[in-house]
Amino acid sequence: MKKYIIKRVFISLITILVLVSVVFALVRLIPGDPFASEKMTPEIKANLERYYGFDKPLIVQYFTYLKNLVTGNLGYSMFYPNLRVNDIIASAFPYSFDLGMRALSMAISFGLILGIVAALNRGKVLDFTCVLIAIIGTSMPDFIIGATLQYFFGIKWGLLPVAQYKGISYTILPSIALGFYTLALVSRVMRANMIETIQQDYIKTAKSKGISKLRVIIKHQIRNAIMPVITILGPIVAALLTGTFVIESIFAIPGMGRHYVQSIQNLDYTIILGMTVFYGSFLVVANMIVDLLYGIVDPRIRVSGE
Amino acid sequence: MTKNNKPLMRVENLCKYFKIKEGQILKAVDDASFDIYKGETVGLVGESGCGKSTTGRCLVKLEQPTSGEVYFEDKEIYKHKYHEEFISQHPEENIPKINPDQAKLDYTKDVQMIFQNPYSSLNPRMTVKDIVGEGIRLHNKKIKNKELEKTIENLLNDVGLSKDHISRFPHEFSGGQRQRIGIARALSVDPKFIVCDEPISALDVSVQAQVINMLKKIQRERDLTYLFIAHDLSVVKYISDKVIVMYLGNIVEKAKSEDLYKNPMHPYTQALLSSIPVANPKIAKSRKRIVLEGELSSPINPKDCCRFSDRCKHVMPICKEVKPPLLAYEEGHEVACHLY
Ligand SMILES: Nc1ncnc2c1ncn2[C@@H]1O[C@H](COP(=O)(O)OP(=O)(O)OP(=O)(O)O)[C@@H](O)[C@H]1O
Ligand SMILES: [Mg+2]
Numbered sequence: 001m002k003k004y005i006i007k008r009v010f011i012s013l014i015t016i017l018v019l020v021s022v023v024f025a026l027v028r029l030i031p032g033d034p035f036a037s038e039k040m041t042p043e044i045k046a047n048l049e050r051y052y053g054f055d056k057p058l059i060v061q062y063f064t065y066l067k068n069l070v071t072g073n074l075g076y077s078m079f080y081p082n083l084r085v086n087d088i089i090a091s092a093f094p095y096s097f098d099l100g101m102r103a104l105s106m107a108i109s110f111g112l113i114l115g116i117v118a119a120l121n122r123g124k125v126l127d128f129t130c131v132l133i134a135i136i137g138t139s140m141p142d143f144i145i146g147a148t149l150q151y152f153f154g155i156k157w158g159l160l161p162v163a164q165y166k167g168i169s170y171t172i173l174p175s176i177a178l179g180f181y182t183l184a185l186v187s188r189v190m191r192a193n194m195i196e197t198i199q200q201d202y203i204k205t206a207k208s209k210g211i212s213k214l215r216v217i218i219k220h221q222i223r224n225a226i227m228p229v230i231t232i233l234g235p236i237v238a239a240l241l242t243g244t245f246v247i248e249s250i251f252a253i254p255g256m257g258r259h260y261v262q263s264i265q266n267l268d269y270t271i272i273l274g275m276t277v278f279y280g281s282f283l284v285v286a287n288m289i290v291d292l293l294y295g296i297v298d299p300r301i302r303v304s305g306e
Numbered sequence: 307m308t309k310n311n312k313p314l315m316r317v318e319n320l321c322k323y324f325k326i327k328e329g330q331i332l333k334a335v336d337d338a339s340f341d342i343y344k345g346e347t348v349g350l351v352g353e354s355g356c357g358k359s360t361t362g363r364c365l366v367k368l369e370q371p372t373s374g375e376v377y378f379e380d381k382e383i384y385k386h387k388y389h390e391e392f393i394s395q396h397p398e399e400n401i402p403k404i405n406p407d408q409a410k411l412d413y414t415k416d417v418q419m420i421f422q423n424p425y426s427s428l429n430p431r432m433t434v435k436d437i438v439g440e441g442i443r444l445h446n447k448k449i450k451n452k453e454l455e456k457t458i459e460n461l462l463n464d465v466g467l468s469k470d471h472i473s474r475f476p477h478e479f480s481g482g483q484r485q486r487i488g489i490a491r492a493l494s495v496d497p498k499f500i501v502c503d504e505p506i507s508a509l510d511v512s513v514q515a516q517v518i519n520m521l522k523k524i525q526r527e528r529d530l531t532y533l534f535i536a537h538d539l540s541v542v543k544y545i546s547d548k549v550i551v552m553y554l555g556n557i558v559e560k561a562k563s564e565d566l567y568k569n570p571m572h573p574y575t576q577a578l579l580s581s582i583p584v585a586n587p588k589i590a591k592s593r594k595r596i597v598l599e600g601e602l603s604s605p606i607n608p609k610d611c612c613r614f615s616d617r618c619k620h621v622m623p624i625c626k627e628v629k630p631p632l633l634a635y636e637e638g639h640e641v642a643c644h645l646y
Contacts, residue, residue, distance in 0.1 A: 039388040201426040205491070207368055209441040210414030212407060223431055300430060 003297070008291060020069065020273075021278040024062055027269050033079045034267040034272040052078065052270075065273070074274035079266040085274035088259055093278075095165055096248065096255035100241040102171055103179030107240070110230065111183040115190025116222060124194060130187060137184025142243070146177035146250045163252040178244060183235050186229060193225035202225070208256045230294050234287040241286075242279055313341035314531050315365065315499060316551060320374035322360050332606045334360040336555040337374075339632075342499075347525065347532040349535070349542030349563070351578065352552035354574065358535045361552075363503040365533065366419045367410055383413055415445055418492040419501040422535075423508050424484035428476040434462070434487055435472045441494045459489035461490040466520060486520075493524065498532045507537065518545060539575075541580040543567060548638075551575050554605050554612070554613040561639040572642040573618050574598075593643060612644065620645055 035045050049055050053064060068075060074085035118130035118159060134223065154162035154174055161170050195221040245257030256275060263271035322335040333343040334357040342348045348356050363369040365376060367383060376383045399632040428437055438458050443449060449457075459469035465486040476484055485505055492500055502521065522545060525532060538541045542549055542563075549566045551559040551574065553580035570576045577598045598617055612618070615625040624644050630643040 201421055201423055202429040204363075204368055205421055205427045205488075206429065206440075208368055208414060208419050209444060209491075209495075211409045211440065211444055220429055224429065283619070300477045 004295065005292065008288050012087050013289050016277070016281050019129045019284075020066065020277050021062075023273055023276045024065065024281075027272050028058065031268060032267050034269055035201055041174075049171065052076075071279065074277070075270040077263075077268055077271050078270045079263070079271075085270050088271065089256070089275065090256060092259055094255045095253055096241065096257065099174055099178060099244050099247070099253060099255065100237075101172065101180070102175040104240045106175055107179035107182035107236070108186055108233075112190050112226070114183070114187035116194060118187065118191045119194030119198070119225075120217070129157055130191070133189045134184040134191075137180045138188070140180075141247050142177050142181060143250055146174065149173045149177055151252070159232050163250075165251070165253045174253060177250070178240060178247045182240060185232070185236070189229055189232060190225060193228055194221060197221050197225045209239050227247025227294075227298055230290065230297060233293075234283075234290040235288070237286045238282075238283045241282065259282075313377075315342040315346045315380060315533070316375075316377040316380075317341070317361075317365070317376070320361065320364060320376065321372045322357070322364055322369060322640065323372045326486065326606060330606050333555045334605060335364065335371075335610055336608075338552075338557050340550055340557065340560060343531060344498075344531055344532060345529060346547045347534050347545050349539075349549040350533060350535045350548030350552060351537065351539055351549060354537055356552045357555040357605070358537070358552060361488045361501050362419060362503045362533060362535055365501055366417050367413055368419070376411070378417060383409075385409075388588075399433050401465065411444070413513075414441075415495050416497050417499045417501070418497040420485070420488050420505045422494050422505075424481055424488050425508065427488055428484055430476055433473050433475055434458070434467075436460075437476070437487060438491045441491065445495055458490075458494075461494055463488045464493070464524065466516075480513075481515060482507050485509060485517055489517075489521070489524070493528070496528075497530070501531075501533045501535070503535045504537065505534075505542065514541070521545070533575060538582065539567075539578050543582075551578070554608065556613055558614065559639075559641045560632070560642070561641075565636075565639050569639075571635060571639070571646060572614075572643050573620055573645075574614050580609045614643075619624050 035048050053061055056064075057240075072086070074089070076078060077083045077088065114130045114133065118127045121127045150162050150173060153160045154215070160173055162173075164170055165174075202224075203216065203220055206216045211219075244255055245255075245260060247253070248255040248257035249261075256279075259271060260275055262268070263275070318339050320335055320338045321333070324332040324334055326332050336357075340348070340359060350361065352358055360369065362373045372386065432440075435455070435458055438461060439454050442454060442457060455472065458472055459476065462469055462471055467483060467486050467490070471479070471483075475506065476487065479487065485508075489505070505521065508515050509517060518532065518541065521532070532545075534542060534545055539549070546561050546563050548560070550557055551566075553574050559566065559570070560574045561571075566575065570579050603613070603616055610629055611627060612625040612630050614619050619626065622644060628644070630642045630644045632640050633646070634640045635646055
């Protein structure tokens with residue numbers, strides 16, 4: 001197990017390094033110049049370039065960036081020269097993270113419940129209802145769901161705030177809008193797995209022991225059916241934490257999304273790079289945790305990894 | 307072998323039909339009747355898909371029969387069905403209800419099953435301790451962990467595994483070892499009757515004999531009764547006192563083991579027997595091999611005739627018209643064929 005963890009950590013570090021290098025190169029390939037402006041005199045421009053180290057060869061810039069990165073320093077914004085990228089992320093990320101986690105926990109818990117209920121009532125009205133919800137969830141884009149929720153719960157019935165992020169009641173609608181697709185996905189995977197496991201021979205073995213139906217479902221069926229859901233957890237976490245941009249702008253939430261979009265428009269190299277590296281590392285780590293988690297829950301993987 | 311005149315397990319007119327879709331009924335088991343006495347091993351043979359496992363599952367209450375009765379120790383095991391009808395017809399008489407879950411729990415204490423495929427019949431996410439111990443815990447809720455482990459270790463020892471295996475997972479074992487776990491699991495509640503559903507057919511030839519010998523030894527030690535399912539007669543020959551031959555859901559022949567091997571009557575039994583390889587080359591030469599031609603026909607919506615008629619060498623016009631009843635030809639030897 002230890003060896004497996006070390007291997008995974010090493011692979012993750014390599015992944016992050018590759019990510020940094022590729023994004024570093026790509027950002028520089030975007031046509032345009034972060035300091036292009038009519039008011040800019042050549043002297044000021046030269047000064048700025050010296051300040052940010054642009055006068056040095058690209059390869060030197062690259063290694064300087066890496067060196068700073070190791071100490072956790074992402075540099076200063078180019079558009080707002082007195083703002084550190086670290087501070088921007090520190091102020092914006094908690095909103096995105098909070099929203100993502102709420103959506104995630106809602107999507108997984110309700111998705112699992114829906115999938116289990118559907119599978120246990122296979123072919124009945126309840127199953128049909130759950131499948132219908134899943135179809136709606138996977139086929140409707142999140143901004144339509146967001147706008148619909150805003151219209152009914154916010155405007156028509158006045159139950160919940162329409163926008164901003166200033167308390168629990170504000171978080172409900174954007175979390176639902178963001179997590180609905182994932183909820184549908186989880187419920188579909190769970191339903192399919194449940195239906196598959198019910199036909200397994202070991203369920204017959206369990207039943208032949210004489211244990212109660214509920215125990216067969218919980219200890220034998222759900223426990224086995226839940227495994228593949230854990231495997232898609234990595235991509236799900238990625239989708240919910242990076243997919244917040246659209247929802248953030250619909251609900252006017254001061255998260256990472258706004259900065260991301262602006263920084264690309266402004267060609268703010270350091271912010272683009274900093275945020276991408278931050279998100280990338282975050283996802284790599286999330287995926288690693290999911291993999292390790294999988295190893296803990298599934299004894300077969302644990303052994304082959306050793 | 308002790309033989310009293312009351313069978314331990316009595317199966318009467320057992321039918322299990324599956325509705326495939328509208329108008330299509332698969333008759334997996336059709337009108338099967340047989341008795342099994344205490345201490346006996348009864349072999350149940352037939353080609354793949356003829357309904358052997360389905361019969362076995364009906365006996366351990368894993369499947370509800372479409373019709374027919376199964377008596378264990380003179381009690382109908384699906385009785386709560388009739389019982390409830392009876393109660394509803396006599397509401398004034400305050401008869402206590404049977405709780406079907408409790409009835410099943412009590413029944414599984416006495417009747418257990420060893421499953422066909424050791425690779426798929428063990429929960430991959432449970433340790434040997436949980437697999438074997440779950441049943442024990444169920445019937446002895448107050449059992450201490452120490453005591454439980456001791457019991458499981460003894461069981462593992464009985465089936466030829468080591469006590470160090472207790473905390474391992476199924477994937478860490480070979481097929482033969484897994485089947486031993488399956489056997490330990492079935493034995494864990496100290497049952498009286500075990501349905502062995504092709505316990506060795508998924509195993510290597512080299513371990514088949516070991517497992518069979520172990521099952522025989524355990525039977526002797528624990529005074530068990532077996533229904534032993536297999537798809538060829540060579541295995542059954544070695545272990546069974548009586549043999550039942552099934553063909554597409556129907557019982558075609560029933561006899562004591564020696565009688566069946568000496569004098570197989572049904573053409574299907576003859577064909578099955580002739581396909582057993584014989585060690586002695588003289589006998590092998592003198593015996594002619596009967597090869598079954600044609601495929602097993604479909605058990606879906608079968609015609610009401612002899613189901614073997616389209617593959618039978620001795621087929622007569624009547625075979626295609628009338629279904630032959632199972633009749634006693636001599637004491638304890640029954641056959642369903644128009645030839646006799
Ligand atoms: N749950 C079910 N639904 C529909 N058909 C079934 C079901 N279970 C069994 N059958 C059918 O009933 C027939 C008998 O199946 P069964 O498993 O009893 O055969 P078997 O004699 O044990 O064969 P094998 O030697 O391959 O194990 C088969 O045609 C099978 O397709
Ligand atoms: Mg079978």
